[in-house]
Amino acid sequence: MAYLQDDAHVLGAVRDAAFDGVICHMALMDIPDLAATIRSVGRVLRPGGWFVFAILHPCYHPPPSGEITAADGSIHRTVSGYFTEGFWRSDTRPGPPGKVGAYHRTLSTYVNALTDAGLILERLAEPPATPSLAARRPVWREVPAVLIARCGKGP
């Protein structure tokens, strides 16, 4: 096992077609240039290789998103500003959006960046909250907090 620290935009220390697979866990929405990053992933994958990533679900995390509890006690995720892409930061948010900021992008921006880099979207998963997350944040029983994708690089 070897660990290498590098800029995901370039992956300059990694040769072309070096890997069978690439995993990016909860980071694409924190990296400034999505297109450059996905191109790097495509470059370091061998033909037929795979790319799996997990991100905050872009449909439920635009900057103005939140949640409300209705009179009957039901919990609803609220979203707005979906079409406004780019950097945002909020003092009221946990994690990177509250500390260093994050980058909101639409779902189509993610899919088109993959296609532009020659990566084919094969599977999506939108898992419901685990029991421990659901106990802390019941709204994530109603809509998916996370989007997971598997893509393939053509031959």
Ligand SMILES: C[S@@+](CC[C@H](N)C(=O)[O-])C[C@H]1O[C@@H](n2cnc3c(N)ncnc32)[C@H](O)[C@@H]1O
């Ligand atoms: C939410 S953290 C996720 C870290 C880890 N993958 C995990 O699941 O715990 C997002 C990470 O993206 C990293 N990041 C942001 N821009 C980057 C870049 N250009 N190249 C490599 N990593 C970057 C940050 O340093 C941060 O560690």
